Amino acid sequence: MSASRVGQPSHPLDIGGRALLGRWTSRLEEINKAVQDHLAYVEERSTRNLQVSELESVAVKAALDGHNAGIAENVGRILGVRRTQ
Numbered sequence: 001m002s003a004s005r006v007g008q009p010s011h012p013l014d015i016g017g018r019a020l021l022g023r024w025t026s027r028l029e030e031i032n033k034a035v036q037d038h039l040a041y042v043e044e045r046s047t048r049n050l051q052v053s054e055l056e057s058v059a060v061k062a063a064l065d066g067h068n069a070g071i072a073e074n075v076g077r078i079l080g081v082r083r084t085q
Helices: 013-048 052-079
Strands: none
């Protein structure tokens, strides 16, 4: 057996194997892209399916929770209570 040079295929089938690997790698990238696109589509449809009234109530609750947390923190500062983290 003769030693092959660095960077050269040791067997003629290695050239075809590399081409096959390239095709499979390309195909895998296409499949992964298609999966990501489909997931984005499903997430977007799920978001569109929410009712406006539900979104409004969630937004109001989040704003009130933030407001109440700020008020509680300010009252705690006035009373001299330290916040634990």
